[in-house]
Amino acid sequence: MQxxxxxxxxxxGIVGGMGPYAGLDxxxxxxDQTVAARDQDHLDVILLSTPSVPDRTRFLLEGKGENPAHxxxxxxxxxxxxxxxVAGIPCNTAHSPRIxxxxxxxxxxxxxxxxxxxxxxETIRHLRERxxxxxxxxxxxxxxxxxxKVYSDPLRRHGYHVIxxxxxxxxxxxxxxxxxTTYGIKAESNPVTAKARSxxxxxxxxxxxxxxxxxxxxxxxxxxxxxxxxxxxxxxxDPTLLLARALxxxxxxxxxxxxxxx
Amino acid sequence: MQxxxxxxxxxxGIVGGMGPYAGLDxxxxxxDQTVAARDQDHLDVILLSTPSVPDRTRFLLEGKGENPAHxxxxxxxxxxxxxxxVAGIPCNTAHSPRIxxxxxxxxxxxxxxxxxxxxxxETIRHLRERxxxxxxxxxxxxxxxxxxKVYSDPLRRHGYHVIxxxxxxxxxxxxxxxxxTTYGIKAESNPVTAKARSxxxxxxxxxxxxxxxxxxxxxxxxxxxxxxxxxxxxxxxDPTLLLARALxxxxxxxxxxxxxxx
Numbered sequence: 184m185q186x187x188x189x190x191x192x193x194x195x196g197i198v199g200g201m202g203p204y205a206g207l208d209x210x211x212x213x214x215d216q217t218v219a220a221r222d223q224d225h226l227d228v229i230l231l232s233t234p235s236v237p238d239r240t241r242f243l244l245e246g247k248g249e250n251p252a253h254x255x256x257x258x259x260x261x262x263x264x265x266x267x268x269v270a271g272i273p274c275n276t277a278h279s280p281r282i283x284x285x286x287x288x289x290x291x292x293x294x295x296x297x298x299x300x301x302x303x304x305e306t307i308r309h310l311r312e313r314x315x316x317x318x319x320x321x322x323x324x325x326x327x328x329x330x331x332k333v334y335s336d337p338l339r340r341h342g343y344h345v346i347x348x349x350x351x352x353x354x355x356x357x358x359x360x361x362x363x364t365t366y367g368i369k370a371e372s373n374p375v376t377a378k379a380r381s382x383x384x385x386x387x388x389x390x391x392x393x394x395x396x397x398x399x400x401x402x403x404x405x406x407x408x409x410x411x412x413x414x415x416x417x418x419x420x421d422p423t424l425l426l427a428r429a430l431x432x433x434x435x436x437x438x439x440x441x442x443x444x445x
Numbered sequence: 446m447q448x449x450x451x452x453x454x455x456x457x458g459i460v461g462g463m464g465p466y467a468g469l470d471x472x473x474x475x476x477d478q479t480v481a482a483r484d485q486d487h488l489d490v491i492l493l494s495t496p497s498v499p500d501r502t503r504f505l506l507e508g509k510g511e512n513p514a515h516x517x518x519x520x521x522x523x524x525x526x527x528x529x530x531v532a533g534i535p536c537n538t539a540h541s542p543r544i545x546x547x548x549x550x551x552x553x554x555x556x557x558x559x560x561x562x563x564x565x566x567e568t569i570r571h572l573r574e575r576x577x578x579x580x581x582x583x584x585x586x587x588x589x590x591x592x593x594k595v596y597s598d599p600l601r602r603h604g605y606h607v608i609x610x611x612x613x614x615x616x617x618x619x620x621x622x623x624x625x626t627t628y629g630i631k632a633e634s635n636p637v638t639a640k641a642r643s644x645x646x647x648x649x650x651x652x653x654x655x656x657x658x659x660x661x662x663x664x665x666x667x668x669x670x671x672x673x674x675x676x677x678x679x680x681x682x683d684p685t686l687l688l689a690r691a692l693x694x695x696x697x698x699x700x701x702x703x704x705x706x707x
Contacts (some may be wrong), residue, residue, distance in 0.1 A: 184517075192495070192497065198591065200484055200487065200489075201484060203476045203490075204476060204485075205485045206474070207469060207472055207473055209594055210494070211466075211469055212494070214465045214466060214469070215635055218630040219632075220579055220626040220631075221500070221624075221626065221631055221632070222462055222463060222464045222465065222496060222498070222500065222631060223496045223497075223498075223499075223500070224496065225462065225464075225465045225494070225496045226496065227462075227494065227495045227496060227497070228461075228465075228493075228494045229491070229494070230472070230491070230492040230493075230494075231490075231491050231527070232472070232487070232490045232492075233454070233486045233490070233595075233618075234484060234485045234486065234488065234489060235454065235487045235489070236484070237485075238484065238485070240482070241663070243468075256612065257545040261527055261528075264525070264526075264527070265493070265522040265527050266523075280648075304534060318585075340577050362483075364482040364483060369482075369483055369484060370481075370483065373477055376568060
């Protein structure tokens, strides 16, 4: 399908819709992190953004609705059928073992050859490489990600001390900044509302006071609100950016731009 | 594939990569123009962004390389195979009859049922509905779009007087603002360079002086540089926005937001 002048491409698959703008943010970061001066230099990306993935946090916390794993698996299957060789899911909550383990098992059972890149593993890899003396990691995420320990379990296994908001701050500030149907990022991200941003800042300030040395923006909606590399003097770790870079590294490492400051 | 709580969706296909950021801009505008408060309210969109489409302007002006129509057709076929029922191409130059007629013929020959929405027809429809007394239309585009009269022919057929830049202004300002590998939008769109923006402003100012009452930003890279609804007092017409709205209208008209000022 490619003309002579372009190198053979390896198609990158992206499971979008969780939320839709987070999916776009990942595609944009793949383009941004690629060395390219013309259309034909860019990477081959397929994004399937579907509203049919059930809400992840609702499933995890309330046990309501079907496991989002099944639709996520179907999207991955569809991406593979369309030629994707590697894929990522720009939704941290979907990486909860209760969801992701089911997805990965279905991929294995169907003998899929799609390579899956985990946003969680890439984030931890980055922390280890970039901050060798790091001890205390702050994490902001959905309540679903927090309660099912999507970040805290593997971070602790790697020896980090993990700080997350207490229950009231989590529910009133972080979860609502993401989900509130009036001012939350999922409802209003163009631009993000002042209330969502200031509530997230309140939580960041708490993490700093508790000793966090860096903060992982562990919900793909959060980097839509916080694009600053530093907040309150702390490096903001953007897992979407790290997933984008990993997808390039896994397909066309020669086209990966050098990493910036963060 | 959809859970009970969501309405059956009609998948929107987008032929991306011409350029990559213009493809993203269209997907973003589909999301922006949709009435939605949560992930499950959004529309189902598949974007295939491939670097393998040969350059459209080069084919049209120099007769070099294969006709981009063949790869564009293959992408449309792939989108249809992935469930798309309607599709758009966020590249005005690809709507040149020498390219698009071949694509549409291949779709007919293969008995495709994919509905194709033309960015050109949607732009003219908008001008007729929104500006009933309009006489003189300015158009900025690539040299390929200009020379093959992608906008000027149908606009004249509808009775409009069309103003486009003269040869020197077109080559030095407009074409280079899009294509230059150092400062052009295809090389640097995040953010667009000051030189690209000021060169486009020079061309806009010329169109105003020549009597244009509105200006069609007739290359999907241009709205990445000019997001202002008015420039020099003239309404800026964004075909990407109009294509986004048409794709919603063709699939889920009940979810289309009311049109803003432009």
